[in-house]
Amino acid sequence: KAGVTQTPRYLIKTRGQQVTLSCSPISGHRSVSWYQQTPGQGLQFLFEYFSETQRNKGNFPGRFSGRQFSNSRSEMNVSTLELGDSALYLCASKISTQISYEQYFGPGTRLTVT
């Protein structure tokens, strides 16, 4: 079974630009979550999507948005990039039932804002 894939793996953008990151979950997983990791703030939860609906959202400004498509692939968008948005962005797909829980992470997209 293929794992979670994220594209691109590395990205360099300039302040003020916008960026879109993509995440393809494991086949059959309908839940996708996004996380930001920086040296200063550590790991932070961005949002979770399930069946094309945003289920939870972390404490991030409106410049951060996401969506999920009918095939469960998800994208996140950051508009008007700031230097502080430089980070590793991780995506995870999940399948859970009342008795089990499995979550798998992609390799991440490393975004550098200059």
Next chain:
Amino acid sequence: GIQVEQSPPDLILQEGANSTLRCNFSDSVNNLQWFHQNPWGQLINLFYIPSGTKQNGRLSATTVATERYSLLYISSSQTTDSGVYFCAVVSLGDMRFGAGTRLTVKP
């Protein structure tokens, strides 16, 4: 919001040693997870353990929700166990991560 504290921040072990990592949280939670991030950045979900005890090979975890802490046990550590261990909790829909414990296992 809920506070999550992990200890110790750093841990250095010889291969074969056992260790205990701790995660304290400041409020009741309905979800607690342990993750391992290897030196190449790959994050792996180890346990989903809002309460009780679970074991997976050399790793086990215990969460005492009423006392607001969770423990991750690593037995017979191997060099491949090196990396950063994070706990994350969810309380009222708000997910927070601890700062992590950086584990170095020396051969």
